[in-house]
Amino acid sequence: MEPPRLASPKQTARESANAIGGWQIILMAIQWFPGHMHLTRKAIAERIKDIDVVIEMIDARLPGSSANPMLAELIEGKPVLKVLSKQDMADPLRTQAWLGHYNALPGVRALAMDTSMTAPAKALKEACQVLAPCAAAWSNPCGC
Numbered sequence: 001m002e003p004p005r006l007a008s009p010k011q012t013a014r015e016s017a018n019a020i021g022g023w024q025i026i027l028m029a030i031q032w033f034p035g036h037m038h039l040t041r042k043a044i045a046e047r048i049k050d051i052d053v054v055i056e057m058i059d060a061r062l063p064g065s066s067a068n069p070m071l072a073e074l075i076e077g078k079p080v081l082k083v084l085s086k087q088d089m090a091d092p093l094r095t096q097a098w099l100g101h102y103n104a105l106p107g108v109r110a111l112a113m114d115t116s117m118t119a120p121a122k123a124l125k126e127a128c129q130v131l132a133p134c135a136a137a138w139s140n141p142c143g144c
Contacts, residue, residue, distance in 0.1 A: 044074050052132040053079045055124065060084035060112055063098045079107045079131035081124070087112035107131070 048054075054075045059066040063084055082102050087095050095112050102110035109127045113120055 041070060041074065044071070048074060048078065051078065053081055053128045055081045055083060055128070057083045057085055060087045060090035060095050060098070063102075077107075080109075081127050081131060082108060082110040083124070084110060084112040086114055088114040088116060 056067065056071065056075075063082075067082075084090070084095060084098060090112075099110045099112060102108050109131055111123055111127055113123070117123065
């Protein structure tokens with residue numbers, strides 16, 4: 001059975017309530033893209049030109065669905081370090097497969113991390129330097 005639909009945009013939720021199989025369904029408009037998300041998207045778009053490497057934190061347990069597709073659109077053309085967090089909670093074979101997938105992409109490096117790492121900042125710094133070696137030489141910029 002197809003769910004009930006609003007007859008017009010001005011119809012209220014109370015007017016659109018229908019009883020189906022003992023359940024009462026109320027249809028209403030939901031704002032799925034809140035204002036703070038719009039403002040954040042604008043801020044990223046404005047600042048991305050000054051960023052040398054984008055560090056994207058994704059969950060190692062579900063890397064494909066925890067990545068934000070809007071971010072991918074905004075950072076297109078920038079070097080990206082994908083950090084798969086919570087690797088200790090993820091399947092090690094699948095984590096390795098995802099690391100291989102991401103590391104095969106041009107301009108992308110991927111690391112798996114968790115809270116047991118003793119020097120996570122060092123690993124992040126080294127990976128960023130591989131992606132943007134000229135930006136890493138702040139004391140002696142090469143001008144490229």
